[in-house]
Amino acid sequence: MDEEDFRMAGSSTGTTAREPGEGNDPEAKPVLGVGMVGYAFMGAAHSQGWRTAGRVFDLPLTPRLAAVCGRDGRAVRAAADKLGWAAAETDWRALIARDDVDLVDICTPGDSHAEIAVAALEAGKHVLCEKPLANSVEEAEAMTVAAQLAAERGQLAMTGFNYRRVPAMALARRMVDEGRIGTLRHVRVSYLQDWLVDPSFPLTWRLQKPYAGSGALGDLGAHAVDLAQFLVGEPIAGVSALTETFVRERPLLDGASSGLSAAGGGEAGFGQVTVDDAALFTARFASGALASFEATRFATGRKNALKVELNGERGSLAFDLERLNELFFHDQTEPGDSAGFRRILVTEPGHPYLEAWWPPGHGLGYEHTFVHQARDLVHAIAEHTTPAPSFADGLQVQRVLAAVEESAAKNSVFTPVPSPVPA
Numbered sequence: 001m002d003e004e005d006f007r008m009a010g011s012s013t014g015t016t017a018r019e020p021g022e023g024n025d026p027e028a029k030p031v032l033g034v035g036m037v038g039y040a041f042m043g044a045a046h047s048q049g050w051r052t053a054g055r056v057f058d059l060p061l062t063p064r065l066a067a068v069c070g071r072d073g074r075a076v077r078a079a080a081d082k083l084g085w086a087a088a089e090t091d092w093r094a095l096i097a098r099d100d101v102d103l104v105d106i107c108t109p110g111d112s113h114a115e116i117a118v119a120a121l122e123a124g125k126h127v128l129c130e131k132p133l134a135n136s137v138e139e140a141e142a143m144t145v146a147a148q149l150a151a152e153r154g155q156l157a158m159t160g161f162n163y164r165r166v167p168a169m170a171l172a173r174r175m176v177d178e179g180r181i182g183t184l185r186h187v188r189v190s191y192l193q194d195w196l197v198d199p200s201f202p203l204t205w206r207l208q209k210p211y212a213g214s215g216a217l218g219d220l221g222a223h224a225v226d227l228a229q230f231l232v233g234e235p236i237a238g239v240s241a242l243t244e245t246f247v248r249e250r251p252l253l254d255g256a257s258s259g260l261s262a263a264g265g266g267e268a269g270f271g272q273v274t275v276d277d278a279a280l281f282t283a284r285f286a287s288g289a290l291a292s293f294e295a296t297r298f299a300t301g302r303k304n305a306l307k308v309e310l311n312g313e314r315g316s317l318a319f320d321l322e323r324l325n326e327l328f329f330h331d332q333t334e335p336g337d338s339a340g341f342r343r344i345l346v347t348e349p350g351h352p353y354l355e356a357w358w359p360p361g362h363g364l365g366y367e368h369t370f371v372h373q374a375r376d377l378v379h380a381i382a383e384h385t386t387p388a389p390s391f392a393d394g395l396q397v398q399r400v401l402a403a404v405e406e407s408a409a410k411n412s413v414f415t416p417v418p419s420p421v422p423a
């Protein structure tokens, strides 16, 4: 199907996941109409995921990029053309109301996640929502209740913690499950970036609590907490934390911002930074494993350094997102004179997600995590299984973030995290 056919197919109304897909494919599959809100950093990454998943993996439904939503009509139309969306909307309520949208993908800042997600679920749509799930525990709880009610009607809701879908992280999870590193003793996660070091970087939404909920904590720490809970297979029981805001005032934004880039020379004045620049915390798992976390946007020279290490009785696993095709494994049961960390190049067809990609050694990158996310959600929808991470998983991360803020506000006092309520 060429681009023009694709647009015409996508602009028809009344298509649902139960109707066959159009196009040249002789084995046309039912279509899953996707509507996306927000089209900047994550919008581009998710578009890539939706465009690519059905062309690489053999999916039970064909994702169709039905409509994208932004607030500026001209800009959202341009984004639709660039990213491959059939139609553009300027109000997310209109996007949700479209008959050709079966799934609403939320790629906006955290202040609108709850409102959009609950409305979409109540309107009978599946939902994928970027992380952190919400800006507060209360919002995340309301979203989880809406998701549980929607699940009874067959609609699914997933939180966009894409790093679970790095093949090396999925392999690490499998190896922990198989007992390859035995009983876990230590979990060490640091997520380091440096794009805020310059004090003249302007006051974008990421630096304002009403929009972002928190700073490095919710932005980077949320990923770290989700990965830790995913890899260990249990929730964090309590935390002790320190947070800091190093630059407390920044120039007001001068023009548009997207993702991690923006400009502001101070001509428009200055405003208060109302979130943390860095968050450090220790944590305890119920099984007895101890964890440490570091999330900062002030680690000069570190661009997107998400490092994970697990130490168990039988061995260790280590990962660095800046070398994401590699997982390091130490097998403690090997003879001491030859044991040591060895590199697993995670590009074999038997590794998670690799069955459909390139020959061994032809590595994947950041964008592929969004392809895998789309793949997994499409399978869950077609097969009526609960997607992971669910909204309940997103809520549990939110509870950890709230406990970190509470602990930091009370001189690092150990703060328990409420346990998840069984679904």
Ligand SMILES: NC(=O)c1ccc[n+]([C@@H]2O[C@H](COP(=O)([O-])OP(=O)(O)OC[C@H]3O[C@@H](n4cnc5c(N)ncnc54)[C@H](O)[C@@H]3O)[C@@H](O)[C@H]2O)c1
Residues within 6 Å of the ligand: 037, 038, 039, 040, 041, 042, 043, 069, 070, 071, 092, 107, 108, 109, 110, 112, 130, 131, 132, 160, 161, 162, 219, 257, 258, 259, 260
């Ligand atoms: N999974 C990841 O690795 C990852 C990386 C970056 C950001 N995120 C998350 O993705 C979300 C978006 O972040 P981003 O970096 O894409 O931000 P961004 O600033 O690049 O883009 C935000 C988009 O939302 C749109 N928007 C804002 N409010 C809107 C509204 N009310 N209606 C319609 N559109 C609206 C903006 O116009 C813009 O298109 C956040 O929750 C963030 O934490 C996740």
